[in-house]
Structure formats: structure tokens, C-alpha cells
Amino acid sequence: MTVLDAGCGLGDDAFRMAKLVIxxxxxxxxxxxxxxxxxxxxxxxxxxxxxxxxxxxxRTLPFPDCSFSRCRIDRVLQHVPRPEEAVSELIRxxxxxxxxLAYDNDWETFTVESADRxxxxxxETFWRDSFTNSRIGRELAExxxxxxxxxxxxxxxxxxxxxxxxADKVYNLRETARRAAxxxxxxxxxxxLWLEELLDRMVRGSFLAAHTAYTVVAGKKQVRTRCx
Ligand SMILES: C[S@@+](CC[C@H](N)C(=O)[O-])C[C@H]1O[C@@H](n2cnc3c(N)ncnc32)[C@H](O)[C@@H]1O
Numbered sequence: 001m002t003v004l005d006a007g008c009g010l011g012d013d014a015f016r017m018a019k020l021v022i023x024x025x026x027x028x029x030x031x032x033x034x035x036x037x038x039x040x041x042x043x044x045x046x047x048x049x050x051x052x053x054x055x056x057x058x059r060t061l062p063f064p065d066c067s068f069s070r071c072r073i074d075r076v077l078q079h080v081p082r083p084e085e086a087v088s089e090l091i092r093x094x095x096x097x098x099x100x101l102a103y104d105n106d107w108e109t110f111t112v113e114s115a116d117r118x119x120x121x122x123x124e125t126f127w128r129d130s131f132t133n134s135r136i137g138r139e140l141a142e143x144x145x146x147x148x149x150x151x152x153x154x155x156x157x158x159x160x161x162x163x164x165x166x167a168d169k170v171y172n173l174r175e176t177a178r179r180a181a182x183x184x185x186x187x188x189x190x191x192x193l194w195l196e197e198l199l200d201r202m203v204r205g206s207f208l209a210a211h212t213a214y215t216v217v218a219g220k221k222q223v224r225t226r227c228x
Contacts, residue, residue, distance in 0.1 A: 004063070
């Protein structure tokens with residue numbers, strides 16, 4: 001198989017997929033960040049596995065029509081304005097009968113449990129609104145169907161984090177509180193008390209942060225599709 005990983009980041013998933021397509025297959029991994037692509041190319045795995053890293057924008061893919069048997073886009077569409085352009089491009093480069101897998105977050109489900117509901121709601125909303133497309137996870141199925149794919153499968157997965165430090169890495173809790181206070185969304189005191197409460201919950205074993213993401217897989221029809 002020839003697989004495209006669009007928005008590959010540092011290429012960890014591209015390397016994993018390359019192990020699955022050998023012998024004979026290859027993975028092309030693209031990212032708009034030249035820094036990410038250069039770092040990925042420096043990995044020792046890049047020399048040993050059939051992965052080609054390329055800088056580019058998923059909305060204007062530098063590949064011919066129908067050049068991939070599988071396309072994958074993982075937590076990229078949450079950042080992309082006009083995500084339908086990205087999906088159209090992925091469909092264009094997908095061969096008839098090929099599959100597209102999209103995975104993305106539904107930040108509308110983001111929760112950090114706190115007794116201070118007002119502050120929690122303000123900070124959760126502040127985090128959600130930092131994404132270009134905060135609802136993209138739940139929108140993926142409609143996006144793929146309306147752009148021309150069919151036979152959609154949807155798999156939800158809830159990320160539950162019971163440890164403050166891990167949640168801070170995933171959701172930038174401290175930084176979110178700091179920025180929200182700096183922008184006057186919540187007072188500095190409220191932001192500080194919110195963080196203190198979360199740390200206290202962590203010590204007492206009741207800390208809870210969570211959100212749901214969706215994996216959506218859909219196919220490009222064999223019929224009525226011509227490759228130029
Ligand atoms: C959250 S990271 C996900 C990386 C990787 N897919 C993973 O799951 O580890 C989002 C990536 O999308 C890339 N990205 C954002 N907008 C893009 C675009 N328009 N075209 C290609 N890559 C893009 C970013 O540079 C970043 O590496």
C-alpha cells in the first residue's frame with residue numbers, strides 16, 4: 001500500500017505505518033511545519049523505513065490524483081480553516097476503492113471537574129475557542145460524506161485523565177489559566193484558586209479531566225470516479 005499521513009508532526013505514526021506496509025509499500029508523510037519535517041527526517045528510523053517526508057499544506061497537496069491507497073489525517077483538521085478543502089484534496093489523491101481515516105477531537109466535550117463551575121466553564125470555553133474548529137470531531141462524518149465519501153464508520157474514544165501533570169501536558173491547564181486571567185476572562189484570584197483546587201483533587205485522588213475524540217473511516221467509491 002501507498003499511504004499518506006497528512007499533518008504528520010514528528011512522524012511517529014508514519015514510522016509505525018511504514019512497518020505495516022513493508023515489503024513493497026511506502027508512506028508519504030506531509031506537514032506544513034518545515035521544522036517538524038526536518039526533525040522527522042533526522043530520526044534514525046527515516047533511513048531504515050520507506051517513509052518520505054515532505055513539507056506542504058493539506059489543502060493543496062503536491063501529489064497527482066489517485067496516488068494513495070490509504071489517507072490518514074490525525075488531529076490536524078481541528079487547526080485548519082475551511083477543513084472541507086483539506087478533505088477534498090485527500091479524496092482527490094485517494095485511489096477509487098481507497099479509504100480515508102480521520103481522527104479528531106470534539107472539544108465541546110472537554111471537561112475539567114471543579115466545584116467552581118463558573119470558572120471551570122469559562123476556562124473550558126477559553127480552551128475550546130483556542131481551536132479553529134472546536135467541534136470537528138463530531139463533524140467528521142458529515143464532512144466526509146458531504147465531500148463525496150461513503151460507507152462511513154465512526155468510533156468514539158474518550159480520553160480520561162486522572163493525573164494533573166498529564167492533564168497539564170495535554171490541555172495546558174496552567175497556561176490556559178494564566179492566559180485567560182491575562183485576557184480578563186477570569187480574575188487572577190479565581191484562576192489561582194481553580195488550579196489549587198485541581199492540585200488538591202489530584203492529592204485526594206479525585207482529579208478528573210476528559211474529552212471525546214472520534215475516528216471516522218470512509219471509502220472512495222469505485223464507480224463514477226475517474227482518475228486524471
Ligand atoms: C496536533 S499535531 C498532530 C500531529 C500528528 N498527526 C500526530 O497525531 O501526532 C497537528 C499537526 O498538523 C500540522 N498542520 C496544521 N495545519 C496543517 C496544514 N494546513 N497542512 C498540513 N499540516 C498541518 C501541524 O504542523 C502539526 O504538526
